[in-house]
Amino acid sequence: MASPTVENYLKAIFHLSNQLERVTLTKVADELSVSAPTANSMIKTLKQDGLVNHKKYGPIDLTPEGRKAAALIVRKHRLTEMFLVERMFFGWEEVHAIAEQIEHIQSPQFFERMDEMLGHPQFDPHGSPIPDKDGAMHHHAFRRLSDCEPGQKLRLSAVMEAGDDFLKHLNAREIKLNTVFELLHIDSFDGSLRVDYEGHNAEVLSKMVGDRLLVVVEET
Amino acid sequence: MASPTVENYLKAIFHLSNQLERVTLTKVADELSVSAPTANSMIKTLKQDGLVNHKKYGPIDLTPEGRKAAALIVRKHRLTEMFLVERMFFGWEEVHAIAEQIEHIQSPQFFERMDEMLGHPQFDPHGSPIPDKDGAMHHHAFRRLSDCEPGQKLRLSAVMEAGDDFLKHLNAREIKLNTVFELLHIDSFDGSLRVDYEGHNAEVLSKMVGDRLLVVVEET
DNA sequence: TTTATAATTTAGATTAATCTAAAAACAAAG
DNA sequence: CTTTGTTTTTAGATTAATCTAAATTATAAA
Numbered sequence: 001m002a003s004p005t006v007e008n009y010l011k012a013i014f015h016l017s018n019q020l021e022r023v024t025l026t027k028v029a030d031e032l033s034v035s036a037p038t039a040n041s042m043i044k045t046l047k048q049d050g051l052v053n054h055k056k057y058g059p060i061d062l063t064p065e066g067r068k069a070a071a072l073i074v075r076k077h078r079l080t081e082m083f084l085v086e087r088m089f090f091g092w093e094e095v096h097a098i099a100e101q102i103e104h105i106q107s108p109q110f111f112e113r114m115d116e117m118l119g120h121p122q123f124d125p126h127g128s129p130i131p132d133k134d135g136a137m138h139h140h141a142f143r144r145l146s147d148c149e150p151g152q153k154l155r156l157s158a159v160m161e162a163g164d165d166f167l168k169h170l171n172a173r174e175i176k177l178n179t180v181f182e183l184l185h186i187d188s189f190d191g192s193l194r195v196d197y198e199g200h201n202a203e204v205l206s207k208m209v210g211d212r213l214l215v216v217v218e219e220t
Numbered sequence: 221m222a223s224p225t226v227e228n229y230l231k232a233i234f235h236l237s238n239q240l241e242r243v244t245l246t247k248v249a250d251e252l253s254v255s256a257p258t259a260n261s262m263i264k265t266l267k268q269d270g271l272v273n274h275k276k277y278g279p280i281d282l283t284p285e286g287r288k289a290a291a292l293i294v295r296k297h298r299l300t301e302m303f304l305v306e307r308m309f310f311g312w313e314e315v316h317a318i319a320e321q322i323e324h325i326q327s328p329q330f331f332e333r334m335d336e337m338l339g340h341p342q343f344d345p346h347g348s349p350i351p352d353k354d355g356a357m358h359h360h361a362f363r364r365l366s367d368c369e370p371g372q373k374l375r376l377s378a379v380m381e382a383g384d385d386f387l388k389h390l391n392a393r394e395i396k397l398n399t400v401f402e403l404l405h406i407d408s409f410d411g412s413l414r415v416d417y418e419g420h421n422a423e424v425l426s427k428m429v430g431d432r433l434l435v436v437v438e439e440t
Numbered sequence: 441t442t443t444a445t446a447a448t449t450t451a452g453a454t455t456a457a458t459c460t461a462a463a464a465a466c467a468a469a470g
Numbered sequence: 471c472t473t474t475g476t477t478t479t480t481a482g483a484t485t486a487a488t489c490t491a492a493a494t495t496a497t498a499a500a
Contacts, residue, residue: 244477244478245477245478245479246476246477246478256477256478256479257478257479257480257481260478260479260480261479276478276479277477277478277479
């Protein structure tokens, strides 16, 4: 059985490898807020356990076994987030911290029951995909709202880097998953967006926000 | 913040102090399946933190602060058990192991939400009282079914030492909380009980079972 | 190509939680 | 009141996870 610490390292490497081509020691250490030597010695342990490949001074890669283990932890995290929102009435900005702890619970039945009760959800409350029981995860190809063309109708499908502050910012503007935006204009100086959406006209969103809103073109 | 280990020691001492007049080092060590020196050194830590009183070679007593901390962990455990049974459809024999882990989650909101959703329950699925937010717990005065008089009608209110095996034994006989027994006879040789209850006539229960069924006299 | 900077590794120490072996203290029985 | 046996404590070691300081290797810049 992996300790919560080991699980957190696997998760960190998993997330970094979905963002970067090369996962370095420093990135892992930063992600987990530990010193480089600490991360270094843990990487040794993970290597011994067959969960990562690593050569001296080289990049860190999950083995198939390590990747599956990591995906199953992400599965527990995201199922938990969905359960907290759908069955316990938490806001999408409240669930990360709780799920961060519950993901380490060792009880297949517990997560199995969540999955059943939720009807085998494919996405968590922030639109991130939930890996299946084999650890397989299908990435959807979303576009940033800030990369779209004015005139299009775009449905919010996921948010990136969904920290509390960002999510509260969206709450304050009544923006939620499946909100359909009509993109009116993108400012050529600062990249800010002007959009219409349910109940809001010509609302202005900063580029920083538009960059993190992942959308699909709305079929009408 | 107390570590899960510290929380487990507090809980063990709390439970032992509700069963024994004198909580000894050996009992604590046994309860937690650790060696006596291990328990000894942790007791020192708890004393330093003001959670227990302990003099060399003396008994171990929770301070008011320690007792409250312990009761709040028990509260989290029992609320969780209730949530698992009432909202996630687990059997009463399945919930202990899961609650044993979830009780260490640090999130007042999470347990607060459970409490609200359950309507501020007073008892867990095994009939044990749930301490309130101040750590206060009202003990009900139950009698063992095996101590009652033949002829009485008795309502099952709680079970003692509710391990899986015992609870499965009750499941097999369709005995659950609030089952009303009519006590027909107690055997003078082996103490076994003959009882009637919903759908069962002249069922025989061993003394071992009767000792663990806590009942109140049914008002008719 | 040399040198400066950044990343990684090694070395050594710390803390929490555990263990075994052995010593000391207590309790109970003769 | 002494002996015997149990309980508790001390002593010393181990493992996982962390740290800082220093040495080494790699990378990038001049």
